[in-house]
Amino acid sequence: MNHIKVLLTLILISYVPSSVLYASDNFGAIQVIVNANSDVTSMTKKHVMAVFLGRSRTFPNGKPAKALDNKMGSSIREYFFETLTGKSISDIDAYWARLRYSGRASPPKEIDNIDEILTEVSQNVGVMAYVSGQNPEELSKQGIVVVYTLEAN
Amino acid sequence: MEDRIFARHSVPTFRNCYFLQVVSFLSLLFSHSLALASDSLLNDWELTGFGTLGYTDTSKYDDLVIKRNITQRSKKIENDGWLLDSSLGLQVRKELELEWDVVGQFVAKEKVNNSLENSIEMAFLRYRSNDGWSFQLGRMVLDTFLLSDHRDVGYSYHTVRPQAEFYAWIPFSHYDGFKTSIEFGDFDNLVRFEAFAGKTKATVNIGYLDTPTSYNYVKAAPIIGTGITWETGDFTLRASIARFRFTQNTAANKDLYESVIQLEQLGWAESREIADAYAIEGRRVTYSSIGFHWTPSHWLFQGEVSDVEGENFGNYDGQRAYLQIGYRFGEWLPHMGYSYSRDERDFPFDRFVYPDGHPASIYQPVLDGAHVLLSDNLSSAIMDQRSFTLGVRWDFASQKALKLQCDFATIDDNSLGIYSTPDTIDGEKRNWEKASRSWCSTTFDWVF
Numbered sequence: 001m002n003h004i005k006v007l008l009t010l011i012l013i014s015y016v017p018s019s020v021l022y023a024s025d026n027f028g029a030i031q032v033i034v035n036a037n038s039d040v041t042s043m044t045k046k047h048v049m050a051v052f053l054g055r056s057r058t059f060p061n062g063k064p065a066k067a068l069d070n071k072m073g074s075s076i077r078e079y080f081f082e083t084l085t086g087k088s089i090s091d092i093d094a095y096w097a098r099l100r101y102s103g104r105a106s107p108p109k110e111i112d113n114i115d116e117i118l119t120e121v122s123q124n125v126g127v128m129a130y131v132s133g134q135n136p137e138e139l140s141k142q143g144i145v146v147v148y149t150l151e152a153n
Numbered sequence: 154m155e156d157r158i159f160a161r162h163s164v165p166t167f168r169n170c171y172f173l174q175v176v177s178f179l180s181l182l183f184s185h186s187l188a189l190a191s192d193s194l195l196n197d198w199e200l201t202g203f204g205t206l207g208y209t210d211t212s213k214y215d216d217l218v219i220k221r222n223i224t225q226r227s228k229k230i231e232n233d234g235w236l237l238d239s240s241l242g243l244q245v246r247k248e249l250e251l252e253w254d255v256v257g258q259f260v261a262k263e264k265v266n267n268s269l270e271n272s273i274e275m276a277f278l279r280y281r282s283n284d285g286w287s288f289q290l291g292r293m294v295l296d297t298f299l300l301s302d303h304r305d306v307g308y309s310y311h312t313v314r315p316q317a318e319f320y321a322w323i324p325f326s327h328y329d330g331f332k333t334s335i336e337f338g339d340f341d342n343l344v345r346f347e348a349f350a351g352k353t354k355a356t357v358n359i360g361y362l363d364t365p366t367s368y369n370y371v372k373a374a375p376i377i378g379t380g381i382t383w384e385t386g387d388f389t390l391r392a393s394i395a396r397f398r399f400t401q402n403t404a405a406n407k408d409l410y411e412s413v414i415q416l417e418q419l420g421w422a423e424s425r426e427i428a429d430a431y432a433i434e435g436r437r438v439t440y441s442s443i444g445f446h447w448t449p450s451h452w453l454f455q456g457e458v459s460d461v462e463g464e465n466f467g468n469y470d471g472q473r474a475y476l477q478i479g480y481r482f483g484e485w486l487p488h489m490g491y492s493y494s495r496d497e498r499d500f501p502f503d504r505f506v507y508p509d510g511h512p513a514s515i516y517q518p519v520l521d522g523a524h525v526l527l528s529d530n531l532s533s534a535i536m537d538q539r540s541f542t543l544g545v546r547w548d549f550a551s552q553k554a555l556k557l558q559c560d561f562a563t564i565d566d567n568s569l570g571i572y573s574t575p576d577t578i579d580g581e582k583r584n585w586e587k588a589s590r591s592w593c594s595t596t597f598d599w600v601f
Contacts, residue, residue: 046340055343055384057283064251064283073551086450088481090548097309097600101203102294102302103256103275106246126251 032148054105067108068129205307207238207596236263266356285336299444307598318494328353369403431467453479471496500528532567
């Protein structure tokens with residue numbers, strides 16, 4: 001077990017606490033977006049929550065839906081989940097740890113930046129993501145539609 | 154007598170190593186699926202993990218050793234307070250196609266059997282249809298109880314460890330077999346039915362000693378179970394029932410049997426019956442449970458009750474329950490809880506007394522001593538205890554948490570089924586009298 005202790009210590013040392021956690025950026029409205037060819041034009045808050053919490057794997061029309069997430073530790077991710085669920089981001093991360101490490105489900109794939117998120121959504125019919133401050137007309141030109149707008153409580 | 158402790162270290166053949174067969178079968182399926190998949194084998198693997206670095210003053214008391222689980226070695230835990238809760242897990246997952254994925258998980262932690270094969274908690278292939286059906290084949294974690302499928306992942310719950318009274322007795326953490334589930338509902342309600350069947354095994358350290366008869370290899374086949382989960386909003390309810398059958402006696406069972414055969418020759422015919430009552434081969438244990446997890450706003454409520462029923466007094470038999478309450482203040486989550494374990498077992502055999510003037514009555518002291526030892530044998534498995542827990546979790550950074558928790562436990566007379574006493578000299582009585590003990594623990598939990 002000494003090897004395990006050494007390994008655990010090394011991993012601990014390698015981690016620097018994330019400085020972006022609990023950031024106070026004000027995002028205003030968050031836009032939930034999908035590909036324009038998904039035949040989905042609007043979604044309810046409960047449905048958005050169901051997909052982003054792994055409880056549903058389909059759009060309202062029954063077609064497969066896969067959520068994309070923003071980078072772990074990013075302030076937009078914290079704002080989105082806390083506003084959507086009313087829970088602390090730590091509770092959401094613990095929730096996903098339960099699902100992931102019991103083998104039940106995997107959390108949404110993390111995407112590093114907004115450009116990559118828009119590219120993924122514009123190129124894949126079955127994906128769903130969230131962004132902020134985007135012009136719907138500009139999104140439409142990329143083949144993306146806003147299906148739900150999440151306002152701060 | 155074949156010693157199972159050493160036997161399990163012998164070189165396994167393909168025929169008798171079920172896990173190898175499962176892995177081989179999975180490999181075939183995996184190869185087939187891969188042939189159909191457009192991605193290459195090496196691309197798009199998710200590699201994630203979790204860890205806990207924890208410390209408890211495990212040598213605080215001379216007469217009792219705290220344990221997280223009966224698969225841990227009592228002496229190791231007593232000598233090293235870092236081993237009680239520390240663990241490291243690695244998980245790989247690959248989505249082969251939209252409906253198919255494969256998951257593997259390795260967990261390093263303190264346990265009697267630290268072989269690589271026994272440290273693999275998951276290795277399964279899964280098919281999930283869009284209409285809610287799921288089929289899994291391979292090695293999976295047991296999910297009969299609310300926390301049992303992620304109890305090694307400290308970050309995923311608020312306490313330092315799952316409640317000892319409820320979870321420490323469970324010898325099995327995974328099984329090799331098949332599982333199916335169906336999910337249905339709308340976005341307000343999700344209901345999931347599950348059923349599984351397979352076989353499982355574990356090596357547990359009963360008592361304090363580290364002799365071959367203290368390390369007991371237990372194997373169960375079949376293990377079958379079913380459960381239902383209902384999720385609505387912030388509320389989750391899970392009810393399960395599972396049954397397993399032990400396939401062979403432990404080294405302790407065999408040692409006991411050989412010893413009592415000699416007592417039979419002294420005229421105590423019932424001694425063989427006692428040994429049979431302790432034997433577990435072919436005996437069944439049924440456990441059923443119902444638990445809930447409710448998080449309205451910043452509150453947290455969680456509780457479970459379970460009933461475990463064995464066919465003979467050598468097996469687990471009793472009820473367990475716990476209730477926890479917490480409230481999140483930003484990064485801080487203080488919580489408190491109470492857990493309880495009641496054992497229904499009692500030694501049902503009277504001491505044997507020779508009639509007056511019987512020529513063998515000179516052996517009466519021997520038989521009296523044997524009766525005391527046989528009845529005391531049960532105390533190494535009795536679980537009559539309760540705990541009050543007070544703790545706090547601090548989520549100080551993304552995916553990292555520090556926890557501090559104090560447990561105040563009361564352990565009833567001769568109830569040493571979870572925590573063990575060093576005051577056990579081979580061949581003598583334990584004599585544990587009801588007493589209270591407390592331990593404070595701290596852990597750093599993270600996922601990556």
